[in-house]
Amino acid sequence: MAKLDITRPEVILFLNEAYEKEKRLRTYWVSKHNEKIQLAATLTREPTNYYEQDVIKQTMIEGLATITRDHKTSVRNRKKVPIRDARSIPGIETLRHENSLINLGVGTAKEDPRLARPDNDLSPDPLMRPVEAKTKKIFFKPKPHFGKEKYLHVRAKILPENRYYLPECASWEYGWRLCDSKMVGKAMFGRNWVLHKTLQNRVGPTRDPDHYKSPVLASFPKCSE
Structure with a gap:
């Protein structure tokens, strides 16, 4: 793996965000376990009555596992490439x-x-589709108008089907690739729910328009004999 060039501006922005995140997490951990740290620092705990031999014995027991792990035979076996069962199955x-x-x-x-x-x-095939170059540039530009948060905000507006090849969670199955359905869109000769729209509008039920009234039939006087 090539070494990271820390002189590039985008790498410097990335490292600054990583350092700020680590500093924030360390501060949170210290504030969360402040009582335990003070209790351990004051040395007011009850004595355990451990002897020096007990401490040495426990250290030796924990170190026995490393003897097997670091043995030359174990090291040689770890360097071997494992045989995959898939390569031995016909037609795989x-x-x-x-x-x-x-x-x-x-x-x-x-x-x-x-x-x-x-x-x-x-x-295996990749899970995520390639990210556009225009969107990638947002990640490497300075904050607050750009950066990681702006990048995630822009990516969240894209449909999951345009970001991933296949649904990665159960909530994506509902509506996945809905644009491919032939039932999308209003039917040309479909029924119009006038009553449903009228009851759910902002002002409530209203009177019928004037053109809904019955037509007025013209009457002609009878001819006198």
């Missing part, structure tokens, strides 16, 4: 592509180059 190479995001019609390699992979690549 084609299984991923049959259920990939491209075959499902959710994403394309043109929009997301991460989806274009060879057949022997068994790594």
